[in-house]
Amino acid sequence: EVACSPRGQTMRAGMLILLPCYAAFSGLAGVPAPRLRRASSPLLQDVTRPARGDRGTADGQVVDGPVLSVEQLMAERPGPNVQVREVIDSMMAAVHRDYLNTPEHPFLGALCAMRFLSSTHQAASFEKQGGPPAFERYLRQPHKQALTDWREYRTVGRPIVIERTNHPWEAYQQVDVRSSADSEWSTIRWLLVKEQFVARDGEDEGDKELGMASGGRFAWRVDGVFSEEPDEAEELNEEWWSVAWEAPLDEGTQRALFDEFDEDGSGAIDESEIWAIVRRLGIQIEGGKKGLRSLMTEIDDDKSGEIEF
Secondary structure: OOEEOOOOHHHHHHHHHHHHHHHHHHOOOOOOOOOOEEOOOOOOOOEEEEOOOOOOOOEOOEEOOOOOOHHHHHHOOOOOOOOHHHHHHHHHHHHOOOOOOOOOOOOHHHHHHHHOEOOOOOOHHHHOOOHHHHHHHHHOOHHHHHHHOOOEEEEEEEEEEEEOOOOOOEEEEEEEEEOOOOOOOEEEEEEEEEEEOOOOOOOOOOOOOOOHHHOOOEEEEEEEEEOOOOHHHHOOOHHHHHHHHHOOOOHHHHHHHHHHHOOOOOOEEEHHHHHHHHHHHOOOOOOHHHHHHHHHHHHOOOOOOEEEO
């Protein structure tokens, strides 16, 4: 188990027990998925079906590197029209070693991956404290190595969607990964949930008149990633969380971030560029943008509206 939402051991165990069942009829185990069916019990009205849509990596296709460029990854956002495999392709690109945290683009992959986390994901709290640096350190834990060190991956069977009556919809997808072309494949299973979607800047708002079944104001987000590791690997102590939140950036990383957002190479960045860096680093400023403006007023000695490194 690599990352999952804190929904309690009973529910977690239930999901892991049921995964082989989903695999057996979904194509995850090489068996064609059956036609849509509804549970016979009046108390169990959930519907299990293959995911609709054909965008994203095709069945069995071996991907030997991120399917998105840096520019495309920076533009990726969740939304009502984003399909299950598109979310997984975006996440696989974001956590790839070439994107997760590089000297050219510090914490870029971590930032993009966090956009796709559900509100109940174990690392969702990093949105408010720690930000992408904390999430990057979270992914660097040894038991997540298969996810972050991949060089090739392939999807196994169609994603399976469970349309739940009284709970968020879920989607499951098996992905095989390996760190080199001649190494053994490892199995990773993705769990996505469909959550109510509130569009942010640059995100597709969808059609508010449509319901969940048609996209509407709901979007797929990652709720868990299960590997072949033991459950106890997920136990994190308070000391580790403190380090993940508070570990400082070295001067080289600070310089790289500054240069990335100093697009014109002037040696200075303005308020909007500083705000982008603040978001990338997960820094919480009291008062948001207004609070940042007040801080800039205090430290901008020449009143140019820009800050030098």
